[in-house]
Each structure stands twice: as structure tokens, then as C-alpha cells.
Amino acid sequence: MISGGVDSLDALDRAIAACRICVERPRGRPLPHEPRPVAWPSATARILVAGQAPGTRVHASGRPFTDPSGDRLRFWMGVDEATFYDRSRIAIVPMGFCFPGLDAKGGDLPPRRECREAWHDRLMGAMPAVDLVLAIGATAQAYHLGRLGVAHLAGRTLTETVASWRSIRAAGDGPAVYVLPHPSWRNSGWLKRHPWFEGDLLPALRGDVAARL
Numbered sequence: 001m002i003s004g005g006v007d008s009l010d011a012l013d014r015a016i017a018a019c020r021i022c023v024e025r026p027r028g029r030p031l032p033h034e035p036r037p038v039a040w041p042s043a044t045a046r047i048l049v050a051g052q053a054p055g056t057r058v059h060a061s062g063r064p065f066t067d068p069s070g071d072r073l074r075f076w077m078g079v080d081e082a083t084f085y086d087r088s089r090i091a092i093v094p095m096g097f098c099f100p101g102l103d104a105k106g107g108d109l110p111p112r113r114e115c116r117e118a119w120h121d122r123l124m125g126a127m128p129a130v131d132l133v134l135a136i137g138a139t140a141q142a143y144h145l146g147r148l149g150v151a152h153l154a155g156r157t158l159t160e161t162v163a164s165w166r167s168i169r170a171a172g173d174g175p176a177v178y179v180l181p182h183p184s185w186r187n188s189g190w191l192k193r194h195p196w197f198e199g200d201l202l203p204a205l206r207g208d209v210a211a212r213l
Helices: 009-016 054-063 068-077 112-126 138-150 158-163 165-167 185-193 198-212
Strands: 047-050 091-093 132-136 176-180
Touching: 009 112, 047 112, 047 138, 068 185, 068 198, 112 176, 132 198, 138 158, 138 176, 158 165, 158 176, 158 198, 165 176, 176 198
Parallel strands: 047 091, 047 132, 132 176
Antiparallel strands: none
């Protein structure tokens, strides 16, 4: 279940910006390039976007969701860029802060475990205003559902988990959690096969987002 924290968010933000754990004390192979952590925590934001890890474009820009997936995510949320990037209202904390590199097929590797182990519990303790979490992808869902004590509501697949969004949204005694697929355009086929996502889930999500802005 959720527990409080005593870390200063400003101090955590500075420490994360200077973090080199995945190079100097890696779990497994070290990060294949210089770290560039991209995380935007907030002491006042009621909404937390919890994604997977930065991709190549975000690694270059240092600004989260500066790619087509960001456009789709903002559409899902019903917000414009100015609102999305207002850190006083929306925090953006992926499960891995640095671009993890590419696999042999040219896809992004999974988020580094070092970030979650070193920072996430402390960050969540330092963001007491968060009462709505958008958990994007399986790694973020496992962490945030586990933190709320409702991991048993997750399905065996991402589709099963997202299909259980209503029961997950209503569960627990902490922030409301929406479980979302990654907004990559590669998932356009998934969206067409599951019209309930746009027809049922997105209107509810937009209502909850608007209520907190």
C-alpha cells in the first residue's frame, strides 16, 4: 500500500538529473550511451503520466513525449501542449528515466530497473497531490497497481489489463489509475480491434483529467 515520504522533491529532481547509476552501478549491462534522465516530477500536480522510458527523439530533446506518441497521448487526455507541459498540473515520470537503447531488431529495450529501484518510491512519496495516474504499458502498470495493492486485477496480457480498466479505476484507496496501451502509432491496429477503448475508456479518462486541471 501507499506510504508517505520525507524526501525533498527539489533535492530528488537534482539528484535524478545527475544520476549515473545505470552506467556506474548497472543491473546487468551498462547503459550503452551517456545518461540523459528525462523526468518531470511535481509537488503540486494532481495528474501523473507514468510511461515506459524515453525514445530516441526524447533522448535528443530532453523533453518528454516530443514525438507522435505524445500527440496521440494528448488527444487521449483531451489537453493541449501548453497544459500537458505545465508541470504545476501534470507530472511526467516514466519507469525508466533514460533512453535504454535499441534491441537487435531496432526496437526500444525495456526500461532500466535501476530507476524504479532507486527513485520511484521516493518520488511518489514526494508527490502527495497526485490522485490520478495514467499507467502506460506493462512496466508502469505492474508498478502502480502493485503500489496500490491491486496487482491481482491485472490480466495475463496488456489487452486483458486494459479491458479491466473500470474495476482498476475504482480500486484501491489511493490515486485512481487508468491502464493504457502505449500511444505509439504502431498500436493503431490494436485500437481498431478494440473500439471500446475510444468509445468507453477515453471519455471517462478525459472527464477525470478535466476535473483535475
